Amino acid sequence: xxxxxxxxxxELDLCALIRLVFMRENFxxxxxxxxxxxxxxxxAHPDIVLLDNNxxxxxxIEYYGAHAKAFEDCHIVxxxxxxxxxxxxxxxxxxxxxxxxxxxxMQKMKDIMDKNR
Numbered sequence: 001x002x003x004x005x006x007x008x009x010x011e012l013d014l015c016a017l018i019r020l021v022f023m024r025e026n027f028x029x030x031x032x033x034x035x036x037x038x039x040x041x042x043x044a045h046p047d048i049v050l051l052d053n054n055x056x057x058x059x060x061i062e063y064y065g066a067h068a069k070a071f072e073d074c075h076i077v078x079x080x081x082x083x084x085x086x087x088x089x090x091x092x093x094x095x096x097x098x099x100x101x102x103x104x105x106m107q108k109m110k111d112i113m114d115k116n117r
Contacts, residue, residue, distance in 0.1 A: 003116060006046035007031045008038045009079065010056050014102075018050060021109050035063045042070040048116050051096075053080035053087065061087075065094045075116050079104070 005027050007015050015031040022029045030046070032038035034057045042049075049071060053060040060078060064071060076098065078091045083101035091099050100108050 004046040005048045007050045009052040
C-alpha cells in the first residue's frame with residue numbers, strides 16, 4: 001500500500017515540487033495551503049506530514065500542539081525558514097522530532113522518504 005504524505009505549506013511552488021518528488025517515489029501526496037484546509041485533510045490519516053511553521057492563519061507549532069491527537073500516527077517534519085534554536089526548541093517541546101530549515105535540498109526530502117518507506 002502506498003504511503004500518504006500531507007504537505008501543509010502556503011508556498012505553492014514548494015508544494016508542487018515536493019508533490020512531484022514524492023509521487024515519483026510512489027507516495028500519495030496531498031497539499032493544504034493553510035491550517036484550516038489542513039484540518040479537513042488530516043482525517044485521511046497521512047503517514048508523513050510536512051508542516052510549515054509560518055502559515056497565513058497561524059503557526060504550525062501551535063497548531064500541532066493544539067491538535068496533536070489528529071497527528072497521532074504520523075511522522076511529523078517541521079519546515080521553517082527560521083532555523084533558530086528557539087524555534088527548534090519550541091518544535092521539540094511540542095513533540096515534533098524532525099526539523100528541516102528552508103531552503104532545503106531535495107536530498108533532504110529523499111532522506112525523509114527513505115526513513116518512512
